[in-house]
Amino acid sequence: MITMGGLPKGRPTLVCGGAGCGKTLFGIEFLVRGATQFGEPGVCISFEETAEDLAQNVASLGFNLQELQRKKKLVIDHIYVDKSEIAETGEYDLEGLFIRLNGAIDSVKAKRVLLDTPEALFAGLSNTGILRSEMRRLFGWLKDKGVSAVITGERGEGTLTRHGLEEYVSDCVILLDHRVQNDSVTRRLRVLKYRGSTHGTNEYPFLIDQKGISVLPITAVGLDHKASNERVSSGVPELDAMFGGSGFYRGSSVLVTGTAGTGKTSLAASFVDAACRRGERGIYFAFEESPNQIMRNMQSIGMDLRKWVRKGLLHIESVRPNAFGMEMHLVRMHALLQEHSPDVVVMDPISGLIPSGSMFDISSLVLRIVDFIKAKGATGFFTALMAEDDVHSTNLNISSLVDTWLLLRNIESNGERNRVMYVLKSRGMSHSNQIREFLLTDRGVKLREVYLGAGGVLTGSARVAREAEERREESSRRRAERKRELALRASMAVVDAKLAALEAQRNRYKSGLQAVIDEDEDRRVANLKDRDKLQISRGVVVNGPVKEGHKGEL
Amino acid sequence: MKTTKAEKSKTAVRPKYDLRLYVAGQTPRSLQALSNLKRICEEHLAGQYRIEIIDLVKRPQLAAGDQILAIPTLVRTIPKPARKIIGDLSNIEKVLVGLEVRPAEQ
Numbered sequence: 137m138i139t140m141g142g143l144p145k146g147r148p149t150l151v152c153g154g155a156g157c158g159k160t161l162f163g164i165e166f167l168v169r170g171a172t173q174f175g176e177p178g179v180c181i182s183f184e185e186t187a188e189d190l191a192q193n194v195a196s197l198g199f200n201l202q203e204l205q206r207k208k209k210l211v212i213d214h215i216y217v218d219k220s221e222i223a224e225t226g227e228y229d230l231e232g233l234f235i236r237l238n239g240a241i242d243s244v245k246a247k248r249v250l251l252d253t254p255e256a257l258f259a260g261l262s263n264t265g266i267l268r269s270e271m272r273r274l275f276g277w278l279k280d281k282g283v284s285a286v287i288t289g290e291r292g293e294g295t296l297t298r299h300g301l302e303e304y305v306s307d308c309v310i311l312l313d314h315r316v317q318n319d320s321v322t323r324r325l326r327v328l329k330y331r332g333s334t335h336g337t338n339e340y341p342f343l344i345d346q347k348g349i350s351v352l353p354i355t356a357v358g359l360d361h362k363a364s365n366e367r368v369s370s371g372v373p374e375l376d377a378m379f380g381g382s383g384f385y386r387g388s389s390v391l392v393t394g395t396a397g398t399g400k401t402s403l404a405a406s407f408v409d410a411a412c413r414r415g416e417r418g419i420y421f422a423f424e425e426s427p428n429q430i431m432r433n434m435q436s437i438g439m440d441l442r443k444w445v446r447k448g449l450l451h452i453e454s455v456r457p458n459a460f461g462m463e464m465h466l467v468r469m470h471a472l473l474q475e476h477s478p479d480v481v482v483m484d485p486i487s488g489l490i491p492s493g494s495m496f497d498i499s500s501l502v503l504r505i506v507d508f509i510k511a512k513g514a515t516g517f518f519t520a521l522m523a524e525d526d527v528h529s530t531n532l533n534i535s536s537l538v539d540t541w542l543l544l545r546n547i548e549s550n551g552e553r554n555r556v557m558y559v560l561k562s563r564g565m566s567h568s569n570q571i572r573e574f575l576l577t578d579r580g581v582k583l584r585e586v587y588l589g590a591g592g593v594l595t596g597s598a599r600v601a602r603e604a605e606e607r608r609e610e611s612s613r614r615r616a617e618r619k620r621e622l623a624l625r626a627s628m629a630v631v632d633a634k635l636a637a638l639e640a641q642r643n644r645y646k647s648g649l650q651a652v653i654d655e656d657e658d659r660r661v662a663n664l665k666d667r668d669k670l671q672i673s674r675g676v677v678v679n680g681p682v683k684e685g686h687k688g689e690l
Numbered sequence: 691m692k693t694t695k696a697e698k699s700k701t702a703v704r705p706k707y708d709l710r711l712y713v714a715g716q717t718p719r720s721l722q723a724l725s726n727l728k729r730i731c732e733e734h735l736a737g738q739y740r741i742e743i744i745d746l747v748k749r750p751q752l753a754a755g756d757q758i759l760a761i762p763t764l765v766r767t768i769p770k771p772a773r774k775i776i777g778d779l780s781n782i783e784k785v786l787v788g789l790e791v792r793p794a795e796q
Contacts, residue, residue, distance in 0.1 A: 225776070226723075226780035228763075231714040236753045
């Protein structure tokens with residue numbers, strides 16, 4: 137990938153580096169993969185090791201050289217030059233080498249050749265003039281023969297190779313480096329020249345493991361991940377609720393920080409447990425505990441991780457942080473991620489990878505891993521140990537790389553310590569800013585609303601006590617209220633009664649009044665009637681109603 | 691071992707010096723080496739030598755046996771241990787040293 141496609145076909149590539157840096161392995165892997173994966177037989181001319189030694193050395197990488205030789209896919213020829221055996225008398229050339237090489241190539245129709253390392257000739261033969269011109273002839277001959285060749289060379293002082301092989305191999309030069317850094321060995325690879333193509337120009341860490349050489353580009357990751365809208369549960373329903381009900385975005389990265397013993401591992405395990413329950417795959421990178429320890433511990437809070445491991449959905453990878461250099465960790469994780477294709481990835485704790493004081497290292501490592509996990513569409517969940525007062529200081533560079541940051545804290549009060557959790561940030565979604573009490577029960581992680589008492593946030597037994605007290609207060613208040621209510625009602629009843637009495641009296645007065653009025657009216661009407669009667673009896677015509685001042689007529 | 695041309699010395703059946711000259715075709719250098727070799731042998735190893743000439747162009751597979759890299763190469767197989775001398779053998783002293791032969795008194 138670094139050379140954007142591989143080594144140049146039909147041309148020689150120089151691989152140089154110090155002793156033990158892996159040049160021979162590089163070359164052998166080149167041949168073996170050519171023979172097994174691409175149908176290109178190969179020839180190895182080894183100037184330093186015998187065929188048997190070589191086969192033995194690479195057997196641990198899973199390369200079976202004997203088998204390949206038997207199948208006529210590979211020819212290994214050992215050419216040695218013993219200075220003590222040879223006297224040089226006059227002019228000569230290296231046609232013998234050419235003849236042997238040619239014979240070997242033709243015998244298996246090889247398309248790939250490894251020469252490891254022609255510099256041994258310089259040790260055995262003293263006529264450098266002849267050697268140089270023959271080297272030049274050799275590389276030209278290889279090109280003409282149409283084979284892709286890897287030539288190894290030992291690093292020189294100030295020159296790429298001790299004997300200047302780089303002069304003849306100008307097409308592609310790869311430099312391998314092998315150094316001790318922070319007590320760990322790191323191996324790096326750099327493509328120095330690659331005529332006719334673009335290539336990454338940085339140093340890349342690589343790893344030699346049971347499967348050969350794996351390389352990981354340091355900064356080859358772009359920032360063009362797809363952003364998903366899908367949400368995944370955290371495994372704790374109350375926590376999901378703090379994010380609007382659904383949990384984290386798929387493909388996002390979540391960081392949980394806290395001091396020792398706050399429950400970060402439990403939260404991480406809940407997350408991965410939920411994923412497995414959905415049928416998704418997970419990898420759990422543990423840097424402090426063994427897989428069995430984690431599974432046992434999680435069992436005590438009601439999570440059965442063993443089940444997922446057995447089903448192959450969960451892979452727990454435990455390794456001590458100081459077992460490898462930073463790049464090695466990276467390459468290993470990269471390889472595992474490729475192999476398992478997880479949907480969720482946990483690193484617990486990611487802070488375990490920080491060698492003290494190398495802030496840059498952890499940032500770039502985390503960046504690479506976070507990016508790689510995102511690029512694969514997996515959701516990352518990282519725990520980190522952080523001192524109480526660190527929250528707003530140095531380790532900020534980790535927190536700025538992740539999308540969601542949860543904080544776990546211990547609260548001391550009332551003679552005990554309890555845990556609380558809150559969300560410090562969560563990009564792209566609304567989240568609760570409430571503190572929750574964080575509980576590890578035998579049914580997993582649970583969150584509870586915190587109790588806001590008069591003295592602030594209360595948790596644990598203080599909370600329980602306060603809750604009881606408040607219940608008591610509540611009931612006594614209620615009793616008092618009842619009493620008052622009753623009293624008022626009684627008063628109201630009294631008043632009502634009074635009102636009723638008054639109302640009755642009023643009615644009586646009213647009816648009395650009405651009676652008087654009625655009587656009055658009656659009397660008036662009666663009087664008039666009587667007068668009328670009198671008039672009539674006197675013979676006065678009464679025309680209609682009586683008017684005042686009307687004289688009667690005879 | 692096959693040979694293409696063999697010259698036996700006239701007197702001994704088992705020669706004291708068994709020499710193999712590896713060449714690659716009839717190049718001037720190879721011919722030069724051969725003539726030099728014959729001369730040296732006649733002068734200093736008279737009657738005690740046997741020369742085999744192996745042409746690697748004709749039989750390339752023989753190169754591996756004696757670990758032949760350079761051409762021309764002269765290999766002294768007997769007496770043991772084997773000694774190799776590469777070059778056109780123009781430097782007679784070096785050839786004799788290489789063959790561990792004391793120069794014959796002239």
